[in-house]
Amino acid sequence: MGELRGVVAPFVVPGPSGVAVRDRLKHLSADDENVLRLVGDHLGSLASRDLKARCAAGLDHDGDAWAERKRLLTGQSSSRWAGSITKATHDQWALARRAQLAHLQGLQAGVRTVAHRLSLPLQEKGTKHAPGGYRNRREWFAKRRRLHVLEDRLEAAQADWRAGVVRVVRGGKRLLNTRHHLPAAHLTEAEWRARWQAGRRFLAADGESGKRYGNETIRVTPGGEVSIKLPAPLAYLANAPHGRYVLAARVAFAHRGEQWRDRITTNRAVAYRIHHDVLRDRWYLTASWTIPPVATLPLAAARARGMVGVDTNADHLAAWRLDAHGNPVGAPLRFRYDLSGTAGHRDAQVRHALTRLLHVAQRHNLAIAIEDLDFASEKTREKHGRRKRFRKLISGMPVSRLRARLVSMAAELGITIVAVDPAYTSRWGAQHWQKPLTSKTRKTTRHDSAAVAVARRALGHRIRRRTAPPPAHQSDGQEHRTAQAGYGTRGGEETRPRIPGPRTRSAGTGHGANAGDQGTQHRSECPAEHESLQDSPPLSF
Template sequence: MGGVRALAAPFVVPGPAGVAIRDRLRVSDADAAVLREVGAFLGSLAASDLADRCRQGLEHDGLSWAVRKQKLTGGSSSRWAGSITKATHDQWALARRAQAAHMVWLRGQIAQIEARLARPLGAKADKHASLPKGYASRREWHAKSRRMQTLKDRLAGVETDWTAGRVRVVRGGRRLATIRHHLPEAGLEEGAWRARWEAARMFLAADGESGKRFGNETIRITDTGQVSIKLPPKFAYLANAAHGRYVLDAVVAFKHRGEEWLDRIGAHRAVAYRIHHDPVRARWYVTASWQRAAVPVLPLQTALAQGAVGVDMNDDHLAAWRLDIHGNPIGEPQRFFYDLLGSAAHRDAQIRHALTRLLHFARRCGVAAIAVEDLDFGDSKTREKYGRNKRFRRLISRFPTAKLIARLVSMAAEQDVAIVAVDPAYTSRWGAQHWQKPLTTPRRETTRHDAASIAVGRRAQGFPIRRRTALPPPHQSDAVGHRTAQARPGTRRREGPRPPATDRAPTVPSPSRTRKRGTSRASNTVRDARSDQVWVQDSLLLT
């Protein structure tokens, strides 16, 4: 057990802190022209504000924020300026966190390459000593040494930017900006790319205000679905309503969480809105979002009071099994399949459908907790750890662990189901070792993933993964029930019959001592207690 790493304790995942819903805006041509013009103007203000914020770097403070907001207020309004500066601050903070994560990734890559370069060519990995395998050839060793120097130079540049507080952000996305120079490879024309670029750089977002009418004064959506925006002074001539507002012809009807949204705007509580354009589909959308009150995290023992459903996440399905309060599997294993091939919208729909069926199964079982693995493949998507195993690296790269858990937590909060995260170490190996064979019957084939779901659930409940020893039958023991307790890790053959109380080997007759075939010590042989001589009885006369 010296090579087994320390396991993290299970914990209840906190619920979502906010809600976001979206609906389509079926705008007219006149409405679309107004939205494009206003969005492009506010987007130019947001671009200039982001440049000012990046130039300030670490010297930014509350006073400089007020100066930036005052600068934008003259061209738009105080509320538009507040939304723009807040979005700029969030974008700079996100770039800063991404910069820190990139430094951690670079250091990890350099450490892995240095460890493999120090090993002899063709050396095998030693898991007990935590030694990686060596490179296969001298050519590969030389290529990796050059890559290590490249990564070190890159790390030095990132560390310099981090110290100076310099971030590199592209409004509209760096990927879309790079595609501009490779339009034939991307299969786009310049006009199509320009439409995407302008749509990505538009700014039509407004933060909510509690106490204001319908929760937002800049972009207002009434309880009847009427949408209106507050125009900047430059576009006051476009107003078709009082107080410099423009009312769209489109009507919004939020289908998902519509009642919750109506209750919120009816109480004039803050709701943030964002209007955005999808040039690929030629559609306009509006997204409403708001914060949720912080809900106290349910204690772990309370969440597991009625048992749990252990879930093993895989590339193509979720394997689930219900466990009682003692960690014993109940019923049959469940498998919820999904397909991760295709577009992002298709993959998202597949995941949502699988999670919906999982939550319905948990509600039918009457449990209030679902145990999942706290997976993170951030350090496993490189060639340095898994070599040339492209198939496995492609598998874990497309496996949406973070999105799956985040979506599960959000959906489970509406069903009053707690999500318990456990350490994923050794769940598949130990589950298959202790549970796969005992639960396999002629009518049920238990897979390795089904056994892993039991291991996940038992770890969440605080039980060891290995099975409890069974009570011996009365004809094999004294029937006092001495094996009802959990077997200790050091107990020999703890999954089978318990060994004898002593370590003495059973008595074996000496090879030098011979016995006749026709004699039996039980019936015909009598041993004299005073001597070692054996007396054999003669056959009886039959006459």
């Protein structure tokens, strides 16, 4: 058996730092839609040219170059529009740079894995942490060729990284490639062109505190009136003073509407974005702003009443409520979701499952313990080979979407989220809790026992149950209890005191001491959970 790695200590997840709400722009006139298209296309062309200039500058870009780019855009739009475009360009380039680094690390991992497997004899068995050799000579030869392909790609990616070269497609690379496969996508050229133009439009303005209603470029009044500051070349389209165009639509944010109204009435910054949903032929307005960090409870306070442990799976959340001593309470819970269909359907399914989970935690006034999952290194084709079903399974788990939704929704309800290391939770949970929690009327699954393990780790307890001694060594007969003692019970793990007087089947003087330190005994789960850590996984929240 390989050496067990250290386990990261549980931590309280910080709350969200921003808010975004959306509402539909209803009852737009034909002139309104025409103006939005003209302004979006004009600013989109400026954003494309600015992004091209930023990518050409590469690593040599500095503050002076940024100011020069903004100066060139100001004459063709306005100072505030130019500021929004250059900031969006900077963020897009930085995102592409981070994606390039992730791609580079993935190639390096693939090269290492293939080279390791090629160095092993054929049909050599692997371990949990390293794959074995290839099955036959034919597969070995094919992977040898793939190693050369990966090495060539890695060399090209490293050259681009050193030179600061990134490749960005405004509108999306996937949509761009769809242009060459229109019959397979069931699209006509006109339909594709409409999506492409909508994806490349730019209608976003950053907020500015101290200005009227928190934004001078896209202004929304407390009554819901939306007006846009037109770029200089399109100022002739204005229907209001000072080069502004007022839309016929009115907005009223149903979600967080009071918070939004409080901000704009005090002239605090609110950023807006207008986009067109081509499939539904609808226009939407998104408002966003930053919020101060949400005050989180200390870990000790979050553990005071117990915890709801959650095991994340590809099609459901398995949960179980535990008391403060680590004992399961009630029956296991299961919140299912279906991740097939459109993105909107998948998002709604995740929100519904999380809502039910949060209502359970709110009803019992408990914190939620969830695994700090990260499958970035587990999806590689080189590691799992032909196990396509398993790769599809872990790729389909909504880790990023679920954790972002959970943190945001829990902050609104005042529920604390505790993240724990996912190491060995499924294995040890099944080993120590699946059979004891199974009865004639209840079948405990591996996922249910993993939820218990997650909650116990968040509470600071070891995952294993307290094991009863053999009958011959039980001081209270054949009914020695195995229940978990209180976490703060004094002497709960110490040697039992020597009781004077005659005893049946008792050891002689000096030989009746029990093992005071259970960590020194041979256990299936070592006390590595309480040791210091060397390699901590990245924070998922």
